[in-house]
Amino acid sequence: MSKPHLELTGVEMSFDTPKGSFIALDNINLKIKKGEFVSLIGHSGCGKSTVLNIVAGLLQATKGGCILDGHEINSPGPERAVVFQNHALMPWLTVYENVELAVQQVFRKSMTKQERRSWIHHNLELVNMAHAANKRPGEISGGMAQRVGIARALAMKPSVLLMDEPFGALDALTRAHLQDSLMEIQQDLNNTVIMITHDVDEAVLLSDRIIMMTNGPAAAVGEDLYIDLERPRNRVTLADDPTYVHYRQEVLKFLYEKQRKLESITPRRNNQTTGTNMQKDTVPAAKA
Amino acid sequence: MSTLMNTNSRIRRFGGLKALTDRFTGVELAQTGKQLVLPMVGILVFLGFWHLAAPQVNTSLGSFPGPAQVWEQSGQLWQEHINQRERADKFVTMQKERNARILAENPDAEVKIRSYPGAPTFVDQIVTSLITVMAGFLLATAIAVPLGIVLGLNRHLQAAINPLIQIFKPVSPLAWLPLVTMVVSATYVSDDPMFEKSFLTSMITVTLCSLWPTLINTGVGVAAVNPDLLNVSRVLRLSFWTHVMKVVLPSSVPIIFTGLRVSLGIAWMVLIAAEMLAQSPGLGKFVWDEFQNGSSQSLSRIMAAVLAIGFIGFVLDRVMLMLQKKIAWNE
Numbered sequence: 018m019s020k021p022h023l024e025l026t027g028v029e030m031s032f033d034t035p036k037g038s039f040i041a042l043d044n045i046n047l048k049i050k051k052g053e054f055v056s057l058i059g060h061s062g063c064g065k066s067t068v069l070n071i072v073a074g075l076l077q078a079t080k081g082g083c084i085l086d087g088h089e090i091n092s093p094g095p096e097r098a099v100v101f102q103n104h105a106l107m108p109w110l111t112v113y114e115n116v117e118l119a120v121q122q123v124f125r126k127s128m129t130k131q132e133r134r135s136w137i138h139h140n141l142e143l144v145n146m147a148h149a150a151n152k153r154p155g156e157i158s159g160g161m162a163q164r165v166g167i168a169r170a171l172a173m174k175p176s177v178l179l180m181d182e183p184f185g186a187l188d189a190l191t192r193a194h195l196q197d198s199l200m201e202i203q204q205d206l207n208n209t210v211i212m213i214t215h216d217v218d219e220a221v222l223l224s225d226r227i228i229m230m231t232n233g234p235a236a237a238v239g240e241d242l243y244i245d246l247e248r249p250r251n252r253v254t255l256a257d258d259p260t261y262v263h264y265r266q267e268v269l270k271f272l273y274e275k276q277r278k279l280e281s282i283t284p285r286r287n288n289q290t291t292g293t294n295m296q297k298d299t300v301p302a303a304k305a
Numbered sequence: 306m307s308t309l310m311n312t313n314s315r316i317r318r319f320g321g322l323k324a325l326t327d328r329f330t331g332v333e334l335a336q337t338g339k340q341l342v343l344p345m346v347g348i349l350v351f352l353g354f355w356h357l358a359a360p361q362v363n364t365s366l367g368s369f370p371g372p373a374q375v376w377e378q379s380g381q382l383w384q385e386h387i388n389q390r391e392r393a394d395k396f397v398t399m400q401k402e403r404n405a406r407i408l409a410e411n412p413d414a415e416v417k418i419r420s421y422p423g424a425p426t427f428v429d430q431i432v433t434s435l436i437t438v439m440a441g442f443l444l445a446t447a448i449a450v451p452l453g454i455v456l457g458l459n460r461h462l463q464a465a466i467n468p469l470i471q472i473f474k475p476v477s478p479l480a481w482l483p484l485v486t487m488v489v490s491a492t493y494v495s496d497d498p499m500f501e502k503s504f505l506t507s508m509i510t511v512t513l514c515s516l517w518p519t520l521i522n523t524g525v526g527v528a529a530v531n532p533d534l535l536n537v538s539r540v541l542r543l544s545f546w547t548h549v550m551k552v553v554l555p556s557s558v559p560i561i562f563t564g565l566r567v568s569l570g571i572a573w574m575v576l577i578a579a580e581m582l583a584q585s586p587g588l589g590k591f592v593w594d595e596f597q598n599g600s601s602q603s604l605s606r607i608m609a610a611v612l613a614i615g616f617i618g619f620v621l622d623r624v625m626l627m628l629q630k631k632i633a634w635n636e
């Protein structure tokens with residue numbers, strides 16, 4: 018096999034806190050191929066966002082490093098576009114202008130004005146948001162705003178698309194819809210994607226590979242599960258596909274048996290996240 | 306019998322009216338009512354109270370003026386302004402004619418063009434005050450917004466400057482004024498001054514007192530930009546200038562505007578005090594002159610000025626609010 022597209026070697030991350038340094042990540046090693054769809058899953062606070070931010074260049078690893086196409090990553094850049102959990106659209110710009118800001122910045126030299134305009138529209142159409150091009154983020158729903166956030170990221174033609182719980186704040190129906198769109202888009206564009214999720218079904222349905230992280234502090238890669246399901250995938254037919262169910266169980270086992278969170282062992286009343294986890298199949302999110 | 310019928314029909318009419326308003330604009334009408342009627346009631350009650358209480362207050366210049374006297378004096382002030390204008394126009398035309406005549410007789414003669422020497426009227430003073438306050442406010446904004454952005458972006462600088470802001474913010478205009486006066490007279494020396502010294506003194510005092518709310522709010526707004534948006538800016542590798550103009554500034558516009566409104570209010574208050582003390586032309590000087598004048602109408606005229614000051618302050622705030630609604634994205 019040739020050199021990996023994206024490689025994390027011996028990444029350690031420690032934060033300086035008032036109580037001394039806090040080691041969040043310890044020796045993370047990952048090799049990701051071009052076009053691979055990778056999900057990061059793990060309990061809240063284990064360090065998923067930290068990994069993503071290191072790849073994005075928003076955080077600098079204290080030890081080890083991250084190499085993309087032979088270049089070390091030490092600052093953020095549009096070739097590693099980020100889709101944030103809460104869309105992160107500029108509220109004073111319209112949907113169109115939000116995408117335009119990114120396109121202007123990335124393709125200022127390589128595209129003409131006309132080309133940029135049609136490129137913006139193309140990306141809005143990709144996420145089915147062309148009809149709301151002139152609306153402000155405050156005037157559209159959360160799911161729509163999230164789609165624009167994805168359009169903005171795709172419009173940068175990133176070689177890696179980084180998504181931090183992109184659908185976490187959405188209701189189940191909208192989420193399913195966006196998952197399907199994302200699968201289609203990824204099929205077409207063949208971007209490398211790293212997505213953080215709390216949702217086991219989402220991880221299995223979308224990914225080629227699920228990276229399961231051990232609990233922090235000093236979190237590392239616990240298990241690395243390849244999802245060998247044919248694409249395009251259909252959520253309804255997969256629901257009782259034995260391979261699908263098997264993968265799902267693998268992830269659940271890891272999260273609730275091997276990496277069971279200490280705090281969720283002590284039973285607490287009035288705490289919905291304890292006990293009902295197994296049915297909900299989601300990792301308890303401690304932080305909002 | 307007839308009274309009964311009358312009442313009946315009145316009730317019916319009332320009922321009909323109510324149904325009508327309900328059907329059409331029940332909510333809207335209630336809104337307009339609240340917006341218009343209640344303030345009117347408030348003002349009327351105040352006028353009545355004033356009318357009754359004023360004669361009870363006796364001063365060396367006679368009893369305190371009631372609304373009627375103040376109204377009369379306001380008309381008087383307006384009339385004086387009109388008269389003065391007419392005289393000024395006449396003066397100008399006469400001067401022109403005279404100069405034309407002189408030039409016709411001797412084309413090489415030097416003609417003098419003098420401006421009308423009459424005293425400024427109440428309306429002139431209002432205009433002067435407005436010009437001064439706008440100049441001072443604009444200068445304050447021109448200083449406070451860029452400085453606030455720099456402070457908001459740099460935490461260390463903010464920590465260094467913050468104590469100074471906290472100390473200078475509560476200083477009264479009256480304390481600044483002597484210093485400003487002395488500095489202006491010492492440094493602004495010119496044979497052909499573009500501005501009056503008194504104008505500069507009041508303007509700078511206004512600036513010194515009014516820039517703080519804008520400065521503080523700009524700093525806070527800039528420091529409080531959503532971290533996600535900052536990350537977007539970093540991912541896009543926006544240049545510093547683009548980052549400030551496209552992310553930081555728009556994001557802080559609403560809070561900056563709140564600061565600007567407070568600043569303008571302070572500017573207007575400070576101006577009147579500064580003009581009074583500095584004897585620079587404007588409403589403050591008008592009030593002071595009337596006070597020194599001590600005629601029987603002085604109190605009414607001062608009261609008219611007080612109302613004008615209040616009303617102008619209100620209008621200035623409304624204008625700022627309109628601007629804010631136009632410019633700020635969260636409105």
Ligand SMILES: Nc1ncnc2c1ncn2[C@@H]1O[C@H](COP(=O)(O)OP(=O)(O)OP(=O)(O)O)[C@@H](O)[C@H]1O
Nearest residue numbers: 032034041060061062063064065066067068233304
């Ligand atoms: N700037 C920081 N300073 C100190 N500690 C931090 C900082 N950022 C993250 N941490 C700590 O590092 C650990 C990992 O944080 P991270 O945000 O990566 O978790 P996560 O897996 O994304 O959690 P969640 O699923 O809740 O988003 C946490 O314990 C967190 O408290």
Ligand SMILES: [Mg+2]
Nearest residue numbers: 065066067181
């Ligand atoms: Mg996170």
